[in-house]
Amino acid sequence: MAIEKIIIVGGGTAGWMAAAALSRIKAGRAVDITLVESEQIGTVGVGEATIPPFLDFNKLLEVDEREMLAAVQGSFKLGIQFVNWGKLGDSYIHPFGNYGYQMEGISFHHIWHKYHQAGDKRPIQVFNMETMAAHFGRFARTEDYQREDLPPINYAYHIDAGRYARFLRSYAEKRGVVQKEGKVTSVAQDSESGFVTSITLDDGSVFEGDLFIDCSGFRGLLIEQTLKTGYEDWTHYLPCDRAVALPCMREDGSPPLPYTRATAHSAGWQWQVPLQHRNGNGHVYCSSYMGDDEALDILIKNMAGKPGADPNFLRFTTGRRKKFWNKNVVALGLSAGFMEPLESTSIHLINTGINKLIALLSLDGITQAQEDAFNRLTGKEYERIRDFLILHYNSTTRSDSEFWNHCRTMAVPDSLTEKVELFRLNGQIFREDDELFTETSWAAVMMGQGIAMGGHNAMADGLKEPATAKEMDAIEQSIRFVVQHMPSHSEYLSKYCPAVL
Ligand code: FAD
Numbered sequence: 109m110a111i112e113k114i115i116i117v118g119g120g121t122a123g124w125m126a127a128a129a130l131s132r133i134k135a136g137r138a139v140d141i142t143l144v145e146s147e148q149i150g151t152v153g154v155g156e157a158t159i160p161p162f163l164d165f166n167k168l169l170e171v172d173e174r175e176m177l178a179a180v181q182g183s184f185k186l187g188i189q190f191v192n193w194g195k196l197g198d199s200y201i202h203p204f205g206n207y208g209y210q211m212e213g214i215s216f217h218h219i220w221h222k223y224h225q226a227g228d229k230r231p232i233q234v235f236n237m238e239t240m241a242a243h244f245g246r247f248a249r250t251e252d253y254q255r256e257d258l259p260p261i262n263y264a265y266h267i268d269a270g271r272y273a274r275f276l277r278s279y280a281e282k283r284g285v286v287q288k289e290g291k292v293t294s295v296a297q298d299s300e301s302g303f304v305t306s307i308t309l310d311d312g313s314v315f316e317g318d319l320f321i322d323c324s325g326f327r328g329l330l331i332e333q334t335l336k337t338g339y340e341d342w343t344h345y346l347p348c349d350r351a352v353a354l355p356c357m358r359e360d361g362s363p364p365l366p367y368t369r370a371t372a373h374s375a376g377w378q379w380q381v382p383l384q385h386r387n388g389n390g391h392v393y394c395s396s397y398m399g400d401d402e403a404l405d406i407l408i409k410n411m412a413g414k415p416g417a418d419p420n421f422l423r424f425t426t427g428r429r430k431k432f433w434n435k436n437v438v439a440l441g442l443s444a445g446f447m448e449p450l451e452s453t454s455i456h457l458i459n460t461g462i463n464k465l466i467a468l469l470s471l472d473g474i475t476q477a478q479e480d481a482f483n484r485l486t487g488k489e490y491e492r493i494r495d496f497l498i499l500h501y502n503s504t505t506r507s508d509s510e511f512w513n514h515c516r517t518m519a520v521p522d523s524l525t526e527k528v529e530l531f532r533l534n535g536q537i538f539r540e541d542d543e544l545f546t547e548t549s550w551a552a553v554m555m556g557q558g559i560a561m562g563g564h565n566a567m568a569d570g571l572k573e574p575a576t577a578k579e580m581d582a583i584e585q586s587i588r589f590v591v592q593h594m595p596s597h598s599e600y601l602s603k604y605c606p607a608v609l
Pocket of ligand 1: 443456
């Protein structure tokens with residue numbers, strides 16, 4: 109059956125990202141796209157930190173970065189600072205971009221380890237541009253210094269979630285997407301195939317469709333409530349199940365930092381996402397070890413200013429839908445699954461879900477092969493990200509609370525155990541199944557958490573000297589040079605993309 113009508117249920121970040129991207133298809137083929145959302149139900153209203161592949165979403169939409177950042181009060185993000193994770197008092201940055209670069213096919217952290225063992229005291233962080241710029245609160249884009257001999261700068265954004273949805277809505281509506289306000293009260297299915305055929309809203313209007321995108325948030329209106337797809341619960345690996353979000357103004361006079369901060373507390377952690385006009389804050393916690401009042405209290409005590417709104421309490425179960433594409437329903441965003449926001453991967457998964465959907469979509473109809481490929485690829489993506497998130501919790505040495513005792517001693521997937529063992533042995537990191545996180549990501553978090561490399565790739569010992577030592581020095585010096593010449597992050601924002609109020 110040909111796809112002539114696409115219905116998107118939900119107008120949060122997932123719904124409007126899908127609508128904006130799919131509206132690009134309309135330019136080439138006649139297809140009706142309708143998005144249904146309910147103001148009464150609302151959106152989760154959080155989700156403000158992104159990761160570098162998000163820049164490609166702007167490219168897909170041909171959206172101007174400056175225009176987008178100005179509209180969403182956005183700022184730049186060079187990585188995530190983790191405070192109190194390995195042990196109390198610790199702090200490390202998981203940067204975007206790499207430590208140094210490969211030499212003769214050998215990853216840089218092996219080469220660094222060789223020198224480190226031989227007495228070179230320089231920390232690996234001085235060989236990473238994003239870490240150094242973040243450390244000094246500075247920012248510039250690679251284009252600004254126009255020098256091919258200097259390392260590039262990798263970045264993502266902090267965005268105001270509500271403003272971003274409005275920005276995308278305007279983009280999608282200009283390209284023919286029709287928005288309909290109303291609450292879906294019933295869903296009709298074909299009696300033989302089980303395919304969803306239409307949705308009915310509370311005003312009685314009926315919307316028929318050939319393909320349905322479920323962006324209805326945690327409830328999974330179509331994928332779960334209608335199709336009963338099932339959910340794989342990962343609470344035993346990722347035990348946090350509550351969050352409270354609360355924005356604030358920066359009353360302490362601090363500038364917007366060019367990175368997200370994730371500070372571990374006694375039963376979870378707190379995020380700080382600096383936008384141009386305010387900070388987004390939230391406390392993610394585990395309800396078995398902490399109550400709502402205590403979580404809110406800790407959050408308020410650790411913010412840069414007084415609360416700028418009422419606290420937004422959220423409940424979730426970490427895990428994933430057993431299928432992301434089921435019959436003619438594709439789940440994107442929170443209806444597909446949620447692994448908690450520690451590494452800002454949810455908007456990324458919406459993005460990659462959209463990319464896969466567009467790549468697989470044939471407007472001539474839906475086949476089992478499309479469904480299977482989408483589910484297999486997405487499942488692998490989720491699992492690799494899950495392992496990376498568990499690493500942060502499990503590799504702690506903290507023993508100051510029952511929560512951390514639990515995390516430190518819990519069973520973890522074999523795939524993660526192997527990854528850590530190989531790193532402890534000789535620093536080897538294999539990226540599997542096109543996984544999102546790079547060698548630098550794994551190395552930064554493992555070392556940051558206190559997992560030491562026991563050795564390095566033996567090939568590193570065979571690199572030519574003094575050429576290699578000179579190259580190491582050149583990397584460090586060029587990073588220092590670039591960072592010294594960067595403006596502060598707030599200066600950059602005020603010149604490049606001042607917020608539209
Ligand atoms: P929602 O925002 O919940 O939207 C659901 C939509 O469905 C709404 O429009 C609602 O009205 C509509 N709807 C539901 N039922 C009906 C119905 N019956 N009829 C009509 N409409 C209906 N992601 C990141 O990438 N970075 C982060 O830093 C980050 N932080 C997060 C922090 C927390 C605590 C949480 C919970 C999530 C975070 N996320 C983050 C995830 C991110 O917020 C979501 O991926 C993103 O907002 C997408 O949400 P959504 O659109 O799937 O769902």
